[in-house]
Amino acid sequence: MENPLRSEGKFQTDLPARGLWDSSGNRVFSGCGFFRRLLMSWFTENPWPLVLLLISAAVIGVVLQLRRCWQLAAGLLLSAAAVYVLEAQIVTVPEQLEQRLDGIRLAFVHDDLAEIRSFISPDNPDLVSQAEDGLKLVQVSAGLHLKEVQVQVEAGDQRATVQLRANGNVTQRDSGQPMYIATRWRTTWERGEGTWLLRDVQRLDPVSGQSIGVFSAGP
Structure with missing residues (x-):
């Protein structure tokens, strides 16, 4: 019987205490306290503040016509997408x-x-x-x-x-x-x-x- 909420293929995390775990229960990442807190607040709980910040920075760069703004905007948007995808791969x-x-x-x-x-x-x-x-x-x-x-x-x-x-x-x-x-x-x-x-x-x-x-x- 298939569980629609099964976490196969996703990282499991008990941050901030331990680190990241794969679907087999093996730890695949651990970091210092500050970085773990960033992961907890942005990735594992609510990535949207960081995603919106990156998107806003991209829009501001285009509006103000900063030098190489298109490259900057593209980089920021790709970073926002990466944050969203990473959050989707983490299970608390x-x-x-x-x-x-x-x-x-x-x-x-x-x-x-x-x-x-x-x-x-x-x-x-x-x-x-x-x-x-x-x-x-x-x-x-x-x-x-x-x-x-x-x-x-x-x-x-x-x-x-x-x-x-x-x-x-x-x-x-x-x-x-x-x-x-x-x-x-x-x-x-x-x-x-x-x-x-x-x-x-x-x-x-x-x-x-x-x-x-x-x-x-x-x-």
Whole structure:
């Protein structure tokens, strides 16, 4: 099953702490603190200020008819394009985790327990059992969407806590009755050999944030 958000062919980064990683989890770049901060602010989060600055400089050069302005404008525009392309090739840690979460969502939509298992740490088989029980209870619709994803990375960028809401329609298996759910979750992830694996899942009350049963009908 193809994940539309998979990061194959893109660099993965946990800047500013570590550097750039390729899709296999190998570090391919590390730099000094100042340059890493520039990459974080311009490339990995929002490249548009730098892109717009380069484009503006090119336009100013042409308008003011600076000497060799066309060569300058062409160089600046090419630099802006390079910045945009580079940003598109970088995947931050939060983006990596969001891709993993969306992969699990799609696996539930397709009733693919084997695919779900590939996202879960082998150290926690209980999560696989919970996923299997969930699939027996409901059919998840493709309209189920994830929102308000909040990522907190810790333990030397090898562990992360992700809170999110999952809202949308499901269908009860026994009755065929559709229903809308609005749920809130706290998930714990660990990275090993470049891959984030799910270690723990807690369902939270959507309002209070208190922990409740995974299959609870409410608070």
